[in-house]
Amino acid sequence: MAKPQLPKDFLWGYATASYQIEGAPHEDGRADSIWDTFCRIPGKIADGTNGDVACDSYHRYKEDVALLKQLGAMAYRFSVSWSRVIPLGGRKDPVNKAGLQYYLDLIDELHANGIIPMVTIFHWDLPQALYDRYGGFLNQEEYVQDYVHYARVLFEAMGSKVKYWITYNEPWCSTVLGYSIGQFAPGHTSDRAKSSVGDSSTEPFLAGHNILVSHGAAVKLYRDEFKAKDGGMIGITLNGDWAMPWDADDPKDVEACQRKLEFSIAWFGDPIYKGTYPASMRKQLGKRLPEFTEDERKLVQGSNDFYGMNTYCANYIKHKPEPPAHEDFSGNVEILLEDKNGTPVGPETQSPWLQPNPQGFRKLIKWISDRFDRPMIYVTENGTSLKGENDLSKDQILKDDFRAEYFRGYVNALAEAVTHDNVDCKGYMAWSLMDNFEWAEGYETRFGVTYVDYKGGQQRMPKESAKVVAELFNTLCVA
Ligand code: GBH
Secondary structure (H helix, E strand, O other): OOOOOOOOOOOOEEEEOHHHHOOOOOOOOOEEEEHHHHHHOOOOOOOOOOOOOOOOOHHHHHHHHHHHOOOOOOOOEOOHHHHOOOOOOOOOOOHHHHHHHHHHHHHHHHHHOOOOEEEOOOOOOOOOOHHHHHHHOOOOOHHHHHHHHHHHHHHHHHHHHHHHHEEEEOOHHHHHHHHHHHHOOOOOOOOOOOOOOOOOHHHHHHHHEEEHHHHHHHHHHHHOOOHHHOOOEEEEEEEEEEEEOOOOOOOOHHHHHHHHHHHHHHHHHHHHHHHOOOHHHHHHHHHHEEEEEEEEHHOOOOOEEEEEEEHHHHHHHOOOOOOOOOOOOOOOEEOOOEEEOOOEEEOOOOOOOOOOOOHHHHHHHHHHHHOOOOOOOEEEOOOOOOOHHHHOOOHHHOOHHHHHHHHHHHHHHHHHHHHHHHOEEEEEEEEEEOOOOOOOHOOOOOOOOHHHEEEOOOOOEEOOOHHHHHHHHHHHHHO
């Protein structure tokens, strides 16, 4: 069998997101996003912190770019803070020149150093003003127009310098974690009173529907007015982890795995590639899952130039014998970290949900490739935390063998999928360039290949794993 390889022009680099790294929440006219507000609610963030300083990248973007260059990265995926560019968020609100300039400077600095920018338009930090005005995602009328206007501002300002656009990062997280579990902003939970549009059993699906329509509308705008002259590509990034049956001999667990993948990935992927929601979701959710009107379907179907794939781990899945709970959003399954025989998915990390399983990655990317008819795929996030890393000394942290081993396993599995499974993957962005604000986990959980000394002026120091990532791609990208 041929040796696993990746294409010579394979695009590899690192990813970050605005709220997780920038800090400077009120500088140069930036206004609050829903994450600024959410972090102020006692108990929502594990260590009581927020993104007010984070990696201070608003002031240190030149250091970030120098770091990327030092690590040998070809590309950098970052996100734009909507409330920095349009503080009040809406289509009639003023554009903040200074906020926009930050991203133009960052992009110029990347180009000056030969690094290709990949821009995420939205990575969870919705302007608070839009949430206050009309409930954000829940109001399709208003929201879609505001999102498309925001996208237009970015296309106009940066389009000639950006060839890779991502409309949304992981809508599953914004919808389920934000509108049902309350683990993410805006923190809606099931004990919240029903609003005029619904409750935690309907809001995630309404929010998801409106996100899809706005994604489709922004892609249409890009294709109609920018693509020909700017020559770029646009797609959405979806999250999802591989599903393995808890009891491999139980057909109901095998079936439950498919359902879990459909509820997490195909929820958004099927409308984009097939024009409808998965049958399993329609069956369980009935009218609580919106229907696409003909106009909406036309916008959404076919709206990906590439598929952005985020994945971190795998799970064992057990079917539930009882009928689905009203507020279930996973396909009526139990999500487990051990199978029937007590075999763990993988070793433990600092993140309770993350146990690495590289072969699961190979299977998942093949599943995505098959289901969506072999789309061009960019892995836009993949990486790991490390158990107890935050408690180690700086010197110990820099020797992150566990993370290095993770990348060896995952990147080799990717090369296998490309070489042996006919998967069309063109790039890989590791999460993350540096330790950063890990949302509800605060700063206790680190995902960086670079250590950030939060008590020592945000100094950055590359860890061992950064070298390993570069070596892996230098060795594998030869096909
Ligand atoms: C990504 O999300 C984010 O895009 C990035 O910003 C973040 O820093 C990074 O990963 C690391 O966490 O409720 O048990 O079903 C990862 C997303 C984490 C998605 C956990 C779903 C399932 C938890 N996910 N998750 S569970």
